[in-house]
Amino acid sequence: MKPELLAPGGSFAAAEQAFDAGADGVYLGLTEFSARKSAANFTLDQLRRILGLARQLGRTVYVTLNTVVREEEMPRLASLCAWLESLEVDGVIVQDLGTCILLARGFPRLAIHASTQMAIHNDSGLRFAEEVGIRRVILSRELPFERIRALRLRHPNMELEVFIHGALCYSFSGICLASWKLTGRSGNRGDCAQICRSVFCSDGERDGNLFSCRDLSLAADVLKLAEIGIDSLKIEGRMKSPEYVYHVTRLYRQLLDKGGAIPQGELEELQRNAETTFSREKTKGFFHSSRAEDLLTPSYPGHRGVFLGTVDSVKRREVRLRLQTRLSLHDGIGYWPRQGSDPVIFPVGGLRLGTKSIRFAEAHEVISLAVPDAIPLPPHGAEIRLFSSRFLDRPLAKESSLHAFRIPMRLNVTLREEGGVGALSCGAEVDGEQFTFERELEIIKSTGGKSFEAALRKHFEQSGSALLEVSELIFVNETQRSDADIFIPPSELKKIRNEIIASLETWFLSGIERRAHAGLSKARTLGTASVDRETLPSAELHGLSQRDLLTPSAGKPVPFASLSDVQQGPAALPSRDGYVFLPLPPVMMNDDAWLEALQTLVDGRPHIRFALGLNNVGHLELARKLVEKANCFFFVDFYLYVANLCALDFLAARISRLLFAYSWIEGDAAVEQPAGERGLPAVIDIAADFRPPLFYSLGCFERHAVGRGQCRDDCPQGFVHELRQGRNQFSVIVKDCVTYLFQPKRRDRNG
Numbered sequence: 001m002k003p004e005l006l007a008p009g010g011s012f013a014a015a016e017q018a019f020d021a022g023a024d025g026v027y028l029g030l031t032e033f034s035a036r037k038s039a040a041n042f043t044l045d046q047l048r049r050i051l052g053l054a055r056q057l058g059r060t061v062y063v064t065l066n067t068v069v070r071e072e073e074m075p076r077l078a079s080l081c082a083w084l085e086s087l088e089v090d091g092v093i094v095q096d097l098g099t100c101i102l103l104a105r106g107f108p109r110l111a112i113h114a115s116t117q118m119a120i121h122n123d124s125g126l127r128f129a130e131e132v133g134i135r136r137v138i139l140s141r142e143l144p145f146e147r148i149r150a151l152r153l154r155h156p157n158m159e160l161e162v163f164i165h166g167a168l169c170y171s172f173s174g175i176c177l178a179s180w181k182l183t184g185r186s187g188n189r190g191d192c193a194q195i196c197r198s199v200f201c202s203d204g205e206r207d208g209n210l211f212s213c214r215d216l217s218l219a220a221d222v223l224k225l226a227e228i229g230i231d232s233l234k235i236e237g238r239m240k241s242p243e244y245v246y247h248v249t250r251l252y253r254q255l256l257d258k259g260g261a262i263p264q265g266e267l268e269e270l271q272r273n274a275e276t277t278f279s280r281e282k283t284k285g286f287f288h289s290s291r292a293e294d295l296l297t298p299s300y301p302g303h304r305g306v307f308l309g310t311v312d313s314v315k316r317r318e319v320r321l322r323l324q325t326r327l328s329l330h331d332g333i334g335y336w337p338r339q340g341s342d343p344v345i346f347p348v349g350g351l352r353l354g355t356k357s358i359r360f361a362e363a364h365e366v367i368s369l370a371v372p373d374a375i376p377l378p379p380h381g382a383e384i385r386l387f388s389s390r391f392l393d394r395p396l397a398k399e400s401s402l403h404a405f406r407i408p409m410r411l412n413v414t415l416r417e418e419g420g421v422g423a424l425s426c427g428a429e430v431d432g433e434q435f436t437f438e439r440e441l442e443i444i445k446s447t448g449g450k451s452f453e454a455a456l457r458k459h460f461e462q463s464g465s466a467l468l469e470v471s472e473l474i475f476v477n478e479t480q481r482s483d484a485d486i487f488i489p490p491s492e493l494k495k496i497r498n499e500i501i502a503s504l505e506t507w508f509l510s511g512i513e514r515r516a517h518a519g520l521s522k523a524r525t526l527g528t529a530s531v532d533r534e535t536l537p538s539a540e541l542h543g544l545s546q547r548d549l550l551t552p553s554a555g556k557p558v559p560f561a562s563l564s565d566v567q568q569g570p571a572a573l574p575s576r577d578g579y580v581f582l583p584l585p586p587v588m589m590n591d592d593a594w595l596e597a598l599q600t601l602v603d604g605r606p607h608i609r610f611a612l613g614l615n616n617v618g619h620l621e622l623a624r625k626l627v628e629k630a631n632c633f634f635f636v637d638f639y640l641y642v643a644n645l646c647a648l649d650f651l652a653a654r655i656s657r658l659l660f661a662y663s664w665i666e667g668d669a670a671v672e673q674p675a676g677e678r679g680l681p682a683v684i685d686i687a688a689d690f691r692p693p694l695f696y697s698l699g700c701f702e703r704h705a706v707g708r709g710q711c712r713d714d715c716p717q718g719f720v721h722e723l724r725q726g727r728n729q730f731s732v733i734v735k736d737c738v739t740y741l742f743q744p745k746r747r748d749r750n751g
């Protein structure tokens with residue numbers, strides 16, 4: 001069975017083009033709670049129209065609610081979930097733990113997909129997902145193929161989704177704080193400023209876009225993922241044009257359908273078309289190697305186009321070249337005037353083949369093209385690149401031409417007559433709620449012998465409702481008349497139908513808020529009040545706002561324990577308030593080794609109370625296995641992002657020895673929860689002078705930015721580099737093949 005090919009729907013036009021190109025499904029965001037805030041995104045009306053198209057074609061639509069959600073936003077989120085459940089979307093993609101619990105508890109008919117922003121990358125994370133009812137996990141993009149294969153084999157009941165094409169983040173997805181810390185725009189709120197694409201300066205040769213990744217392009221390697229049973233293959237690009245979505249989707253549709261049988265010439269054309277719409281330098285990322293040797297492109301982070309030809313001669317305001325692909329008037333072309341600069345891009349304003357003016361030219365023809373007066377002439381030998389092509393323009397459907405999806409309902413209609421008075425009653429059920437309507441009417445003896453039930457069905461099939469449709473009508477005749485003896489004037493039937501539909505819509509819309517409130521209540525009622533929770537004195541809790549105090553001293557400023565710290569024992573870990581603190585790193589590729597080391601540490605020192613910091617949903621699975629140990633306690637660290645009470649309730653109910661939780665580090669008092677209230681642990685705001693890592697990356701800076709993709713033979717597993725960007729200074733620390741970017745405190749910078 002072929003995997004689902006899933007394409008980005010950053011706009012209505014892009015989603016429609018994805019289906020036209022052969023996508024099995026699209027993923028899209030709404031105007032709130034989307035990790036691509038700057039994309040066009042969808043209103044509910046647009047969502048209904050694209051759902052209507054998807055249902056007509058037999059395709060799927062997934063909605064992204066993949067941001068961290070504040071407590072005060074939860075009622076609006078619950079209302080949106082109620083709408084999505086009624087609209088029967090095929091799945092909801094989430095990052096926030098509270099959103100996940102809200103869906104699982106309050107809206108169980110919606111399939112939950114764990115976003116790559118949830119950073120699930122190992123067996124522990126997948127076991128957690130299975131436990132809480134997540135149907136599909138979008139795996140982290142740092143996983144090599146062999147690890148993906150192993151996870152597929154060990155978790156046969158979990159749907160797995162893998163990114164196959166598009167932009168890569170330098171930092172591990174969901175574990176990046178750079179945009180928020182440096183600009184106030186949170187990537188975890190869909191407003192990433194793409195700090196990794198900007199220029200950093202250092203001494204020597206390393207100036208440039210030192211953290212800018214190439215674009216992922218797995219090409220024919222997708223067939224390997226199909227062979228091992230990956231459920232969905234995902235194309236990145238909700239910020240891209242409809243043309244990009246169409247041509248990239250078309251490339252992978254043909255690869256999946258034809259496999260190795262696709263002719264080389266056809267494959268090259270498909271790839272060229274996709275790259276013309278948008279392309280950086282390409283990489284396989286971590287797919288073939290955990291080292292990802294060709295991960296970065298430090299020279300230019302934007303669209304590079306495709307090779308068009310090399311300037312053969314320059315005469316007046318014309319350049320001559322042999323085309324490598326076809327070219328048209330008004331196409332966008334350009335060149336790089338020097339290494340490290342931005343490209344000079346301009347439209348084709350004139351073309352000549354010999355002495356003849358032409359509108360377009362084919363590949364391999366030698367042509368002359370006019371360069372606008374305001375554009376510097378490219379020199380002889382310059383490489384000209386094609387940045388956009390009119391040949392790749394796509395006809396776009398009008399939104400208004402597509403029928404919006406209407407919510408189906410089953411309508412029970414009963415006709416009664418008693419004492420010469422007729423009555424028509426209706427009953428319906430939508431989303432588990434019951435609707436009733438009754439109206440008196442006059443029943444006339446039919447003289448035409450036509451079926452009343454047929455007339456009734458005809459009127460309700462053309463309900464005129466913009467929102468609801470009668471998917472099934474069940475008619476019961478409880479009069480003493482036969483069906484052919486009943487007549488109600490069509491004008492009266494139409495009037496009754498309109499009254500029923502108007503009442504139904506009003507009832508349905510009010511039901512959205514009722515179900516939203518009920519769903520939110522279910523997500524916040526997890527029995528936490530019955531937990532006999534150990535609490536810390538308020539003075540000690542206040543002191544813990546200094547998160548630096550929990551950082552292992554040997555690893556500063558890296559705020560997490562290493563596996564070697566655990567293996568060395570308590571001497572390598574900070575002690576405070578009667579506990580030895582052990583903040584776990586957010587990424588554990590070898591989670592089994594970590595569990596074994598933690599069990600050995602805790603079992604071997606029963607007189608010491610350990611407090612483990614949880615920084616990933618996979619850590620909750622480790623906590624489940626350790627919680628029975630009497631000397632093992634836990635706290636929610638800053639990368640688990642507790643921003644709402646749904647998340648806190650769930651964590652408190654699941655972990656009986658949860659001492660406290662750090663509030664979402666990017667928020668201002670995101671959750672205010674005093675110790676002991678409702679059986680919940682206290683929530684602590686981290687002091688403003690704490691230095692969290694801005695990046696947490698499995699891309700080794702020393703290897704990629706310094707060693708040009710090669711490891712040092714004498715690698716000491718630890719490096720420090722100093723960078724600057726304007727007035728900002730940074731430290732890059734590489735420890736155990738993980739790269740951390742820190743912005744030093746002011747007193748550090750002043751010595």
